[in-house]
Amino acid sequence: MSRANFRCWCIFHAAHLKKCLDHNIMHIPSPHIFPGRSAVTPYVFVGDDAFPFCTNILKPFPGSYDKESKERIFNYRLNRARRVSENVFDIISSVFRVLRKPMLSQPDIATKTVLAIIYLHNFLRKSSSRRMYNPPGMFDIECADRGEISDCVWRKDKSHLSGMSAIQKLA
Template sequence: MNFPPPCPLPGLNVDLPYVFLGDGAFALSENLMKPYPGDHKLNTPKRIFNETLSRSRVLSENTFGILTSRFRFFKKPIELMPEKVTQLTMTCVLLHNFLMKSSSSKNIYNPSGTLDKYDNGVFIEGAWRQQVPQNCAIRCVPHIARRSPISATKIRDNFTEYL
């Protein structure tokens, strides 16, 4: 996927790859981090990793959820050439960023309660989730247990140590 080369995080001597963030439905790999399975006690390294990963992932989910609820053509497969879909998506992302940052439009485009958030460790769904219908192209993926490669497990452990 043409990722930049691995590099160390501040304070670590180990090169770590750039990664995508996923939930438990995805297989852990060297370029896709997912949470540790199971429940973990408060303030343990695995719990801190899972909470940090979840908070980071929510940012992306909010962005795609708002894009889908505001730009309705994302609600179904887009029947255009891939190059046009890329242009269309990038245009929507730019417009989204502009509307989110503009003092005159951000409260209209993104009213209070639109975004998912955490309140004292409790996940609260944003209003955009009610605006995405069940037959939408964005769907939940079922969790499937998979054995992770040792190299991916070591990378996740290094990120956990960093956090």
């Protein structure tokens, strides 16, 4: 385990999330069969290799695997799911800069702030201003036939978030 992964592991074990998962405080729904599926599927958090093995956390298989192996396909799909949440968080944190640093407010106020940001993000994504809020190139693009991912603008150079300046002035 690398030093960075060990540090993340220690932080996670001391975190409130770990205690909530261990004692089922979050009331995560029981696994069930989703429509159109035959397998029982649990609700999980998507993590990277720094996370420990836990019932409700998916993390990639360690090491490298043959191209068509189940482990490599799983790791690819898990990474793809992680990229979606990374895209969303980096987009909203580039607009709503309060997310770039620790919030120095009471937990209930911080929760309301984050929920308001999520609602605004979803509204802007669905409204007529979506081209200004998320101009072309703001999301990773996957080339399905080759399995390659073309990095979006913010991954390449976060200082050139074109189309965001008008909304940033409002935030």
